[in-house]
Amino acid sequence: MADAEQDFQTGDATYPTQCSALQIDGFVMLKSRPCKIVEMSTSQSGKHGHAQVHLVGLDIFSGEKYEDICPSTENMDVPNVQRMDYKLGIKDGYLSLQQDTGDRRQDLKSPEGDLGKEIESKFEADENIMITVLTALNEEAAIGIKYLKL
Incomplete structure (x- = not known):
């Protein structure tokens, strides 16, 4: 019991939820991947x-589409997803992220595709932005930009 409790607190756990209680824009595990229900x-x-409940979800890290059908009375695993906003810097393809507490981290790769290009262009233009990072099941990724008003 203590191990499961520790896993939940560190964000590396899933917890059971009855299928009928799931909602659109919530999270669920589909095909062993953390997904947002669309x-x-x-x-x-x-x-x-x-x-029967038919679920369609997008992997929160890769964007892949997954589907599943389960009886409404059965339990499905829901990932414990954490969302953090960081102030931004970029160095050698890695994001230099700073929390409000002043703690820094430089271990997250800049995302590929349009989001990565947008982050880089906003950083080079010296715009005040924050990066939103999702963490679940020992994976994490930058998923969005927030503009700061001064």
Whole structure:
């Protein structure tokens, strides 16, 4: 019990939630990947069966689409997802991130694609932005930009 409690506190755990209690824009594990639910539908129960919930989710790190169907009364694993905002710097393809407490970290790679290009151009233009980083199941990635108003 102590190990499970410790895992939950460090953000490396999942916890069970009844399938019927899941909601769009929430998180769920689909095909062993942490996903954000983008579509959800429930079918009527049959004569001898239970209602089925059809879930469609996007992997929060890769953007891949996953689907699953489960009985509404069954439990699904939900990842413990943490979201942090950091002040930005860039050095050699890695983000130099600073928390409000002043702690720095430089171990997160700059994202590829449009988001990475946008982060780099905003940094070079010396704009005041913060980077949003999601962490779940020992993975993390920059997923967005927030503009600071001075």
